[in-house]
Amino acid sequence: MSHAEDAPTLYGLMAEFDNPTALVRAAEQARLAGYREMDAYSPIPIHDLTEAIGARRTRLPILVFIGGMLGGLGGFGLEYWSQVIAYPLNIGGRPLNSWPQFVPVMFETTVLGAALAAFVGMWALNKLPQPYHPVFNVPAFARASTDRFFLCIEAADPRFDREATGQFLQGLHPVGVTDVEP
Amino acid sequence: MTSAAPHQRLRDDLLRPLLETSWRFYLLVGVLGVFVLAGLVAWATQMWFGFGISGIRWPVYWGFFVTNFVFWIGISHAGTLISAILRLVNAGWRRPVTRCAEVITAFSLVIGAMFPLIHLGRPWLAFWLAPYPSERLLWPNFRSPLVWDFFAINTYLTGSVLFLFLPMIPDFAAVRDRSSGLRRRVYRVLALGWRGTPKQWHRLEAAMSIMAVAIVPVAVSVHTIVSFDFSMAPVPMWQSTIFGPYFVAGAIFSGIAGLIIAMAALRKFLHLEDYLHPVHFQNLGKLMLVMALLWGYFVFNERLVTYYGNGPSEMAVFWRTQRESFAPLYWTMVTCNFVLPLVILGITRFRTITGCVIASFGVVVGMWLERFLIIVPSLGHKYLPYSYGTYRPQPVEIIITVATFAAMCLLYVLFAKFVPIISIWEMRAVQHPSPALIPPATAEHPLGETHA
Numbered sequence: 001m002s003h004a005e006d007a008p009t010l011y012g013l014m015a016e017f018d019n020p021t022a023l024v025r026a027a028e029q030a031r032l033a034g035y036r037e038m039d040a041y042s043p044i045p046i047h048d049l050t051e052a053i054g055a056r057r058t059r060l061p062i063l064v065f066i067g068g069m070l071g072g073l074g075g076f077g078l079e080y081w082s083q084v085i086a087y088p089l090n091i092g093g094r095p096l097n098s099w100p101q102f103v104p105v106m107f108e109t110t111v112l113g114a115a116l117a118a119f120v121g122m123w124a125l126n127k128l129p130q131p132y133h134p135v136f137n138v139p140a141f142a143r144a145s146t147d148r149f150f151l152c153i154e155a156a157d158p159r160f161d162r163e164a165t166g167q168f169l170q171g172l173h174p175v176g177v178t179d180v181e182p
Numbered sequence: 183m184t185s186a187a188p189h190q191r192l193r194d195d196l197l198r199p200l201l202e203t204s205w206r207f208y209l210l211v212g213v214l215g216v217f218v219l220a221g222l223v224a225w226a227t228q229m230w231f232g233f234g235i236s237g238i239r240w241p242v243y244w245g246f247f248v249t250n251f252v253f254w255i256g257i258s259h260a261g262t263l264i265s266a267i268l269r270l271v272n273a274g275w276r277r278p279v280t281r282c283a284e285v286i287t288a289f290s291l292v293i294g295a296m297f298p299l300i301h302l303g304r305p306w307l308a309f310w311l312a313p314y315p316s317e318r319l320l321w322p323n324f325r326s327p328l329v330w331d332f333f334a335i336n337t338y339l340t341g342s343v344l345f346l347f348l349p350m351i352p353d354f355a356a357v358r359d360r361s362s363g364l365r366r367r368v369y370r371v372l373a374l375g376w377r378g379t380p381k382q383w384h385r386l387e388a389a390m391s392i393m394a395v396a397i398v399p400v401a402v403s404v405h406t407i408v409s410f411d412f413s414m415a416p417v418p419m420w421q422s423t424i425f426g427p428y429f430v431a432g433a434i435f436s437g438i439a440g441l442i443i444a445m446a447a448l449r450k451f452l453h454l455e456d457y458l459h460p461v462h463f464q465n466l467g468k469l470m471l472v473m474a475l476l477w478g479y480f481v482f483n484e485r486l487v488t489y490y491g492n493g494p495s496e497m498a499v500f501w502r503t504q505r506e507s508f509a510p511l512y513w514t515m516v517t518c519n520f521v522l523p524l525v526i527l528g529i530t531r532f533r534t535i536t537g538c539v540i541a542s543f544g545v546v547v548g549m550w551l552e553r554f555l556i557i558v559p560s561l562g563h564k565y566l567p568y569s570y571g572t573y574r575p576q577p578v579e580i581i582i583t584v585a586t587f588a589a590m591c592l593l594y595v596l597f598a599k600f601v602p603i604i605s606i607w608e609m610r611a612v613q614h615p616s617p618a619l620i621p622p623a624t625a626e627h628p629l630g631e632t633h634a
Contacts, residue, residue, distance in 0.1 A: 039377075039379045039380075040379060040380055041377050041378050041379055042378050042380075042383070043352070043356070043378060043607060043610060044383075044607055044610050044611040045380075045383035045384070045386070045387055045607075045611065046380065046383070049380045050380040050381070050383075050384050052380075053379075053380050053381075055380050055381045055384060057384075058381075058384055058385045058388050060385055060388045060389060060392065061388065061392065064392050064396075068396075075333075078313060079324045082313060082321035082322075082324070083321070083323075083324055083325075086319075086321055087319070087320060087321040089323065091323060091325050094325065098325060101324065101325040102324055104330040104333070104334065104403070104407055105324055105329070105330055105333045107399075107403060108330075108333040108334050108336075108337040108400070108403065109333065109337070111337055111341065111396050111397075111399070111400045112336075112337040112340060112341070114392070114396050115337075115340065115341040115344055115345075115393055115396055115397070116340070116344070118344075118389045118392045118393050118396070119344040119347075119348065119389065119393075121389070122348065122385050122386060122388075122389040123374075125381075125385050126381070126382045126385050126386075128351075128374040128375060128376070129371075129374035129375055130374065130375030130377075131375055132375070133375055133377060135377060136375075142359040143359070144359075144377070144378060145352065145355040145356040145358070145359045145376075145378065146190070146193055146356060146359065146360075147190065147193075
């Protein structure tokens with residue numbers, strides 16, 4: 001049943017659509033048909049697609065929270081250590097740990113930590129930068145950043161079969177179906 | 183014809199400035215470059231001969247340089263603050279505006295942050311402000327507003343650049359797929375291998391909305407802390423509790439003016455008439471009108487409280503600005519910042535693109551004068567007669583001031599040359615007619631109209 005000689009040379013099968021609604025419908029159909037190892041590619045964010053493809057909510061907010069906490073504590077730690085321990089200096093008779101005056105810097109480092117966590121976290125979770133990915137081998141994929149919508153069912157999926165999956169994708173009325181070289 | 187035609191037109195219109203270069207671009211870059219070069223030469227001259235060649239001397243130690251510092255940090259509030267707020271309230275008309283605005287923030291912050299360096303006698307020692315374990319065993323004084331400034335501005339700059347860069351990644355991918363040769367290789371690196379999977383989009387949007395929330399308080403804190411540089415010093419008319427909101431309101435005010443000017447220039451020279459509509463200018467004009475009223479209130483408040491308190495040193499500065507040597511500048515400021523915007527933006531018939539641009543130029547001039555009038559008259563007339571003095575700007579300061587305006591234009595022109603100045607994917611997301619994909623709030627609607 002399986003095409004043993006083809007399987008290692010194929011990353012997956014990619015269907016091309018010319019509107020987002022068709023892509024969302026195709027992703028839903030593929031999910032109903034039991035495919036799990038698949039991904040969609042679109043030039044705009046499509047919220048229905050996130051559910052259709054079975055993606056979960058991102059963990060980014062937790063990372064940002066941790067980043068912000070580390071930034072705030074780090075900022076206060078820096079201030080306390082430098083003003084009280086490393087270089088104690090009497091400024092206008094204030095206590096060495098004059099924490100109300102440490103608040104502005106603490107606030108800024110908190111936000112700095114959160115912003116860096118959001119940025120670095122977005123890169124890390126999205127695995128960017130990613131210099132190579134098989135989908136870029138498809139010439140038509142150049143339009144994925146402009147006006148075409150793609151659904152790729154990957155060969156790694158247990159239900160993947162070159163003939164059957166190809167026929168299934170053709171049945172979704174795409175503009176075209178292409179092999180994706182690994 | 184399906185959705186393909188408007189898509190391609192959008193892409194072609196917004197990518198044309200990147201792919202085609204006319205002689206006018208080189209001419210503009212050349213002219214602006216000459217001004218920037220002149221400014222660098224002036225700065226080098228000042229470093230070589232010392233601060234004596236500038237007009238800054240006892241007791242007026244803060245002159246044009248600090249005026250420019252506060253002014254440019256103020257202009258920076260155009261961007262990230264306005265764009266973050268418009269993102270948070272999900273205003274549909276924001277889409278073509280946000281990036282134009284965020285770029286202003288990034289560059290004007292860089293320019294503004296240059297001025298404390300230019301203001302240093304030995305700028306190569308600027309790194310002493312950073313807290314690091316040095317061989318001198320010294321640490322910066324974290325109780326000083328100047329150190330707060332260092333942290334606030336660096337946080338704001340870092341955050342704004344990241345906030346600007348995040349939504350640019352999908353657009354770099356669009357440029358990558360459209361170009362060839364060396365340009366393709368460069369944008370391929372910048373696009374980081376963006377594929378546009380649902381997860382990637384989801385995380386990008388999550389990161390954007392989180393950063394929009396985080397950046398608003400930072401923007402407010404930055405100009406508040408800049409105002410602490412003044413209000414925590416024992417100088418007449420500076421020691422005031424309203425300085426925080428007064429500075430922030432003025433900053434947003436001048437920021438909107440800068441944004442309107444930049445958008446009008448983009449619309450005209452990059453032929454973006456189909457994307458930056460009169461309604462965008464009218465909406466920003468309404469925002470600017472509100473800020474003009476707020477600014478007018480703060481000035482009135484500042485004046486009234488001083489007059490009512492009737493302290494001799496305060497009143498001396500008060501009359502210096504309103505009636506004596508600084509009166510021409512003061513009344514120019516009031517005209518530019520209050521009368522002009524009120525007349526032009528308050529009357530619907532005048533609130534056209536041209537009207538908004540005229541009012542914006544007025545506000546930019548007026549806000550620069552406001553910063554100058556806060557700094558110089560007070561410093562030249564403190565509590566005791568031994569500290570009375572005058573300030574006369576010298577050529578080196580004037581050249582550097584002019585050069586920074588040229589530098590802002592130059593950076594903006596170069597940015598618009600290498601990056602799509604209007605976010606392609608955000609514009610495209612509106613184009614899709616399917617109502618299921620677009621929440622009603624993102625439909626184009628003028629400010630003040632209720633959401634469906």
